[in-house]
Amino acid sequence: MKKNAFNIMVVFAVLSFMACLAPFAFAQDTSSDDADSQQKTVLQRQAKMRNMVKFQQNAKRLGAEALTEEQIEKLKEARTAFKTATQDLNMELQSRKLALQSELVKKEPNAKTAKAIQKEISSLTAELAMKRLEQILEMKEIAPYGGIGQGQSGNNKEGMPAARGRNT
Numbered sequence: 681m682k683k684n685a686f687n688i689m690v691v692f693a694v695l696s697f698m699a700c701l702a703p704f705a706f707a708q709d710t711s712s713d714d715a716d717s718q719q720k721t722v723l724q725r726q727a728k729m730r731n732m733v734k735f736q737q738n739a740k741r742l743g744a745e746a747l748t749e750e751q752i753e754k755l756k757e758a759r760t761a762f763k764t765a766t767q768d769l770n771m772e773l774q775s776r777k778l779a780l781q782s783e784l785v786k787k788e789p790n791a792k793t794a795k796a797i798q799k800e801i802s803s804l805t806a807e808l809a810m811k812r813l814e815q816i817l818e819m820k821e822i823a824p825y826g827g828i829g830q831g832q833s834g835n836n837k838e839g840m841p842a843a844r845g846r847n848t
Contacts, residue, residue: 776801
């Protein structure tokens with residue numbers, strides 16, 4: 681009987697001790713949320729600066745003209761606009777390529793269907809190439825050399841980077 685009473689008192693003491701610590705264990709520290717958000721903001725700014733520095737270093741390595749912040753932002757916006765404008769076209773192109781593959785995997789593929797799908801793929805590819813050309817021309821208006829220098833050392837007569845093979 682004494683042993684049972686002792687066990688009950690020990691269990692009661694442990695539960696009482698845990699009940700006293702529970703508010704501290706489940707309390708939330710709101711000051712760390714502010715610190716976390718500030719730290720995230722600082723990390724985002726640092727990442728943005730690293731990206732800017734990398735961009736400028738790559739531009740210098742390629743012998744490019746230095747782009748202004750405004751030009752860089754306009755180029756990013758143009759790139760984003762191009763991606764959103766061609767997203768549906770790219771998805772349709774991938775869909776048609778998959779349709780062609782599924783037709784060709786058949787035991788006896790239908791030649792007419794395969795040729796029709798290939799024509800659609802060719803048409804979509806040509807349309808995408810035209811949009812890509814329009815994008816390049818638009819970016820050339822923003823930054824005439826588009827991050828590629830001309831007439832710098834290591835470039836050939838046309839302003840293209842020299843080949844890096846054994847024969848150079």
